[in-house]
Amino acid sequence: xxxxxxxxxxxxxxxxxxxxxxxxxxxxxxxxxxxxxxxxxxxxxxxxxxxxxxxxxxxxxxxxxxxxxxxxxxxxxxxxxxxxxxxxxxxxxxxxxxxxxxxxxxxxxxx
Amino acid sequence: xxxxxxxxxxxxxxxxxxxxxxxxxxxxxxxxxxxxxxxxxxxxxxxxxxxxxxxxxxxxxxxxxxxxxxxxxxxxxxxxxxxxxxxxxxxxxxxxxxxxxxxxxxxxxxxx
Numbered sequence: 001x002x003x004x005x006x007x008x009x010x011x012x013x014x015x016x017x018x019x020x021x022x023x024x025x026x027x028x029x030x031x032x033x034x035x036x037x038x039x040x041x042x043x044x045x046x047x048x049x050x051x052x053x054x055x056x057x058x059x060x061x062x063x064x065x066x067x068x069x070x071x072x073x074x075x076x077x078x079x080x081x082x083x084x085x086x087x088x089x090x091x092x093x094x095x096x097x098x099x100x101x102x103x104x105x106x107x108x109x110x111x
Numbered sequence: 112x113x114x115x116x117x118x119x120x121x122x123x124x125x126x127x128x129x130x131x132x133x134x135x136x137x138x139x140x141x142x143x144x145x146x147x148x149x150x151x152x153x154x155x156x157x158x159x160x161x162x163x164x165x166x167x168x169x170x171x172x173x174x175x176x177x178x179x180x181x182x183x184x185x186x187x188x189x190x191x192x193x194x195x196x197x198x199x200x201x202x203x204x205x206x207x208x209x210x211x212x213x214x215x216x217x218x219x220x221x222x223x
Contacts, residue, residue: 006153031210042115042201042214043154050210088153096142096161097205098169099212101153 002027004091006102013079014110021074021087021105029091032065032072033099037086079109113137115215117202123221124192132187132218134202142205143185144212145169145177147198154201160185192222 031050035043049065056063062075090099118133146154156169160179176188203212
């Protein structure tokens with residue numbers, strides 16, 4: 001069974017601060033996806049990283065895939081209250097591109 | 112274009128009862144997935160399907176069954192509900208060659 005360890009589990013910060021969320025595994029994944037989930041809704045894809053060492057930017061969010069394709073990080077610059085939510089990393093493997101999810105990071109950005 | 116729809120939104124079952132969670136997608140996606148999400152946790156894969164007539168087990172299939180008779184529908188069946196099946200269930204679909212999975216709004220199930 002593949003496992004993805006995500007940290008921290010909870011994060012509460014002030015508006016304007018920076019933060020990093022980590023996603024680590026001993027397994028190699030074909031790709032690593034980051035989702036965001038709002039209360040009462042399903043996850044929504046933020047980004048997919050495919051190549052080892054790849055860095056993608058989405059406005060104030062920076063996503064990085066480790067060189068060995070076993071780990072990833074999400075960095076948010078100057079966090080805003082609208083960034084509040086549950087952030088999930090998910091590693092892809094298998095012929096049907098099955099996803100293994102991390103346990104999630106609940107982010108709260110206080111105004 | 113409704114995307115992925117799930118019914119019901121909420122359900123309370125007694126131990127030993129059975130029910131079917133419905134999932135329909137209107138995007139003509141080949142791949143469909145069922146996940147469960149326990150409080151404060153990520154999602155765990157229950158079953159998946161690569162096309163009509165083809166299904167396979169995920170990480171936590173015990174106590175569940177699925178069928179895929181059409182491209183659009185992928186129902187999840189609970190035969191003998193147990194308290195351990197209390198969870199939020201999400202259905203997702205994905206197009207062939209695409210990375211993104213599109214999720215439904217979920218079904219919140221309580222077994223008492």
